[in-house]
Amino acid sequence: xxxxxxxxxxxxxxxxxxxxxxxxxxxxxxxxxxxxxxxxxxxxxxxxxxxxxxxxxxxxxxxxxxxxxxxxxxxxxxxxxxxxxxxxxxxxxxxxxxxxxxxxxxxxxxxxxxxxxxxxxxxxxxxxxxxxxxxxxxxxxxxxxxxxxxxxxxxxxxxxxxxxxxxxxxxxxxxxxxxxxxxxxxxxxxxxxxxxxxxxxxxxxxxxxxxxxxxxxxxxxxxxxxxxxxxxxxxxxxxxxxxxxxxxxxxxxxxxxxxxxxxxxxxxxxxxxxxxxxxxxxxxxxxxxxxxxxxxxxxxxxxxxxxxxxxxxxxxxxxxxxxxxxxxxxxxxxxxxxxxxxxxxxxxxxxxxxxxxxxxxxxxxxxxxxxxxxxxxxxxxxxxxxxxxxxxxxxxxxxxxxxxxxxxxxxxxxxxxxxxxxxxxxxxxxxxxxxxxxxxxxxxxxxxxxxxxxxxxxxxxxxxxxxxxxxxxxxxxxxxxxxxxxxxxxxxxxxxxx
Amino acid sequence: xxxxxxxxxxxxxxxxxxxxxxxxxxxxxxxxxxxxxxxxxxxxxxxxxxxxxxxxxxxxxxxxxxxxxxxxxxxxxxxxxxxxxxxxxxxxxxxxxxxxxxxxxxxxxxxxxxxxxxxxxxxxxxxxxxxxxxxxxxxxxxxxxxxxxxxxxxxxxxxxxxxxxxxxxxxxxxxxxxxxxxxxxxxxxxxxxxxxxxxxxxxxxxxxxxxxxxxxxxxxxxxxxxxxxxxxxxxxxxxxxxxxxxxxxxxxxxxxxxxxxxxxxxxxxxxxxxxxxxxxxxxxxxxxxxxxxxxxxxxxxxxxxxxxxxxxxxxxxxxxxxxxxxxxxxxxxxxxxxxxxxxxxxxxxxxxxxxxxxxxxxxxxxxxxxxxxxxxxxxxxxxxxxxxxxxxxxxxxxxxxxxxxxxxxxxxxxxxxxxxxxxxxxxxxxxxxxxxxxxxxxxxxxxxxxxxxxxxxxxxxxxxxxxxxxxxxxxxxxxxxxxxxxxxxxxxxxxxxx
Numbered sequence: 001x002x003x004x005x006x007x008x009x010x011x012x013x014x015x016x017x018x019x020x021x022x023x024x025x026x027x028x029x030x031x032x033x034x035x036x037x038x039x040x041x042x043x044x045x046x047x048x049x050x051x052x053x054x055x056x057x058x059x060x061x062x063x064x065x066x067x068x069x070x071x072x073x074x075x076x077x078x079x080x081x082x083x084x085x086x087x088x089x090x091x092x093x094x095x096x097x098x099x100x101x102x103x104x105x106x107x108x109x110x111x112x113x114x115x116x117x118x119x120x121x122x123x124x125x126x127x128x129x130x131x132x133x134x135x136x137x138x139x140x141x142x143x144x145x146x147x148x149x150x151x152x153x154x155x156x157x158x159x160x161x162x163x164x165x166x167x168x169x170x171x172x173x174x175x176x177x178x179x180x181x182x183x184x185x186x187x188x189x190x191x192x193x194x195x196x197x198x199x200x201x202x203x204x205x206x207x208x209x210x211x212x213x214x215x216x217x218x219x220x221x222x223x224x225x226x227x228x229x230x231x232x233x234x235x236x237x238x239x240x241x242x243x244x245x246x247x248x249x250x251x252x253x254x255x256x257x258x259x260x261x262x263x264x265x266x267x268x269x270x271x272x273x274x275x276x277x278x279x280x281x282x283x284x285x286x287x288x289x290x291x292x293x294x295x296x297x298x299x300x301x302x303x304x305x306x307x308x309x310x311x312x313x314x315x316x317x318x319x320x321x322x323x324x325x326x327x328x329x330x331x332x333x334x335x336x337x338x339x340x341x342x343x344x345x346x347x348x349x350x351x352x353x354x355x356x357x358x359x360x361x362x363x364x365x366x367x368x369x370x371x372x373x374x375x376x377x378x379x380x381x382x383x384x385x386x387x388x389x390x391x392x393x394x395x396x397x398x399x400x401x402x403x404x405x406x407x408x409x410x411x412x413x414x415x416x417x418x419x420x421x422x423x424x425x426x427x428x429x430x431x432x433x434x435x436x437x438x439x440x441x442x443x444x445x446x447x448x449x450x451x452x453x454x455x456x457x458x459x460x461x462x463x464x465x466x467x468x469x470x471x472x473x474x475x476x477x478x479x480x481x482x483x484x485x486x487x488x489x490x491x492x493x494x495x496x497x498x
Numbered sequence: 499x500x501x502x503x504x505x506x507x508x509x510x511x512x513x514x515x516x517x518x519x520x521x522x523x524x525x526x527x528x529x530x531x532x533x534x535x536x537x538x539x540x541x542x543x544x545x546x547x548x549x550x551x552x553x554x555x556x557x558x559x560x561x562x563x564x565x566x567x568x569x570x571x572x573x574x575x576x577x578x579x580x581x582x583x584x585x586x587x588x589x590x591x592x593x594x595x596x597x598x599x600x601x602x603x604x605x606x607x608x609x610x611x612x613x614x615x616x617x618x619x620x621x622x623x624x625x626x627x628x629x630x631x632x633x634x635x636x637x638x639x640x641x642x643x644x645x646x647x648x649x650x651x652x653x654x655x656x657x658x659x660x661x662x663x664x665x666x667x668x669x670x671x672x673x674x675x676x677x678x679x680x681x682x683x684x685x686x687x688x689x690x691x692x693x694x695x696x697x698x699x700x701x702x703x704x705x706x707x708x709x710x711x712x713x714x715x716x717x718x719x720x721x722x723x724x725x726x727x728x729x730x731x732x733x734x735x736x737x738x739x740x741x742x743x744x745x746x747x748x749x750x751x752x753x754x755x756x757x758x759x760x761x762x763x764x765x766x767x768x769x770x771x772x773x774x775x776x777x778x779x780x781x782x783x784x785x786x787x788x789x790x791x792x793x794x795x796x797x798x799x800x801x802x803x804x805x806x807x808x809x810x811x812x813x814x815x816x817x818x819x820x821x822x823x824x825x826x827x828x829x830x831x832x833x834x835x836x837x838x839x840x841x842x843x844x845x846x847x848x849x850x851x852x853x854x855x856x857x858x859x860x861x862x863x864x865x866x867x868x869x870x871x872x873x874x875x876x877x878x879x880x881x882x883x884x885x886x887x888x889x890x891x892x893x894x895x896x897x898x899x900x901x902x903x904x905x906x907x908x909x910x911x912x913x914x915x916x917x918x919x920x921x922x923x924x925x926x927x928x929x930x931x932x933x934x935x936x937x938x939x940x941x942x943x944x945x946x947x948x949x950x951x952x953x954x955x956x957x958x959x960x961x962x963x964x965x966x967x968x969x970x971x972x973x974x975x976x977x978x979x980x981x982x983x984x985x986x987x988x989x990x991x992x993x994x995x996x
Binding site: 004025029033061062083093124128129132133253254257444445481482484486 | 501502503504523527528531559560579581591594595598599621622623624626627630631633634751752755756939942943945948979980982983984986987990
């Protein structure tokens, strides 16, 4: 279909993109939508490709407004008649349709989708069709690779020069799992770059970024991040401060309303961010258990394979560690309580949670072996040496300082909730289980992660034999209001099972 | 999961619904969304079911605001601790998920979806998942029936008392197809109620409502419609003036961006509106041709069966007429030109378009036979009698008057475009084809349907033998700007093919 409109010269310029403005109603009548690409033709055969913006006031029907970038480049009279050629829909729409019809997508297709998601040219509706299609035709491994690659490449890519760039990533769901904040300084203390970005809590009472924020600021630009890594050899910052794999958030928006948790989406999202931060060596920590994100070994094995496929394609050395876990790692849950646990381990205090230390050493060891800093089976020993010698704490203090925190902080000086409440056992017996989800719920009710001081300290752990009246756990809150809510909640939400 | 919050009494009341207000961020943390249903519990076992609204300012975290309707009904202290029980997602979300997973939906499922679409409780994202699912698991006939039923029942239902309520519906795509405005008064003239609602143009240069609007107002409420039908025995009004099958528009919104044209959606949308206007006897006119909505006989036959299935379920007597058509019916295209054609037929003028008359008589005849006003094969003859005797025009004049127009309008007094331009043949030969889509495009460029005066009058038709220099068609426009665009356009858009 050809359309004819009269030219108006507009006083706008983008400096690069060629934009035309059409009357909204008229454009709708012609089936043209904002963001559509069309070709203009006047004075001969030459076609000028432009993008359409719409306005219901700035341009009357029958006219087309041309940005300065167009009429300064090509000779044109006001009121000159311009022929519009409708090009086919944007590639991303065509790609979405293609997948809806059950065809596989190639990299160009997927790139166009990720690009248009990032640039807000694909509507939520289009994104939803794309996600919906994956229900019927699961992504192939290649599509997963393309998606993570395209998701990374349509955002900021951060380079740290040559050499190893290590990373570890835990697939959440376990309360108090702050191994990252211990493993990272161990790695750094051995001269390996590890520019760790973490998320804030989504459903848990504290994400690594929330916990680290108790010790130092965590919001930085990509440039600031590079500076910090240059100074301290690594960092522990929030990943949302710059434009890493920006399509991820938009996709999340359309999966949330149905409470869908596609594992494929999670894999793509994690790998895209690793690609964007130029990671070369990666350990994935995937705890499985009744109350974690991945609950069975079979699913875990499938997820593992997909991670490995994508990593291989990108030349990333990867190790996926599947661990059994239903027990909180560490004794504190909530930002400040977890930060205290982390410091107790790094500062090798008597009262440190040994299970957190153990798990962190194991993970750090795996990563050290992957990076060939230690021979097979020797990684954990090397990690332990770094921890016991104080080298790891020394590296952490440098990171805290580089991020603007107080490097002299002592674990026992971390401020914990303004008020506390002890909960004692009402019977004697052996603790058989600690319920992660219920711990999360109570922490949320106490105010975490918004209130950094709020949380639960577990005085007992699985396997402990307790007597009636013995202290089980301690609630911390900023104020009475929150505490009274939590007291009410724990009548029903049983933290420990006997 | 149980959540505990402190009660605030709010000074708001809805008069019926029980609403609570939660802090937006806190609610998000708990996975609660606006519109979710939850149960409240305080002082004993009683559960009070309420709906959640969110605010980021009106309510602080840790508190829950209760509308007057709640605390006037149930005793409650300010700051009393309330336990929240999350109920499962709204039924509509569960139903959408069910269909995404390939299961069939029952009436309750579909009703919940249509209801939540209508009440804006299902987001565009949810609606898109619903539509997307139909790509992989096509609707069953029962689902189509449920959808049209639920779509009707979640909107306004208009009753016209006992007896026959007739209707005819053309599935668009043919320019200048104004048979409705001729068939309706023929039916009315025989004492049959026909409360015709029509749409405005979506992609064509004039919808029936646009054309009728040249003769009389067409926007009325349901109550006004009933009044008009009472006075005139029928009406020819715009269907968008009241709340008929309101879910239809929201669904349309998510099918548009991909330029999807699912026939099932069209069938459901048409039948829902017939159900909502209590139609008992229905003729569907479905032209097939290269440039119409349905292009092949096989598809037409499938669509026909689906219409028949739904109609039977609802006890509607139906006749689906599949006709071949690529030729515009009538000579004028554009609101005023089409209105003039209609009047010429109803007023039995010498210069009336005979193909439009013929087609209208045929359709009216089918409907008369369906309504048992004529025996099989005699319907068209009866229709012709009503037309020739002036009874049909008499009924039309009553309808025009009841809708507030001038019943004394003569076909030759209809105002046609302020300026005109004749287009003559550049060669001699026989006209083999008239291209509907190109006629539509040129009419749009001339300004139709916004400019009622604009359009094309076809001086020749398919089969005519023309000499070089003979007049082929006439362009009408409100102003020179539009005319010059159209003149440019017809250099490329060939209306007739020789």
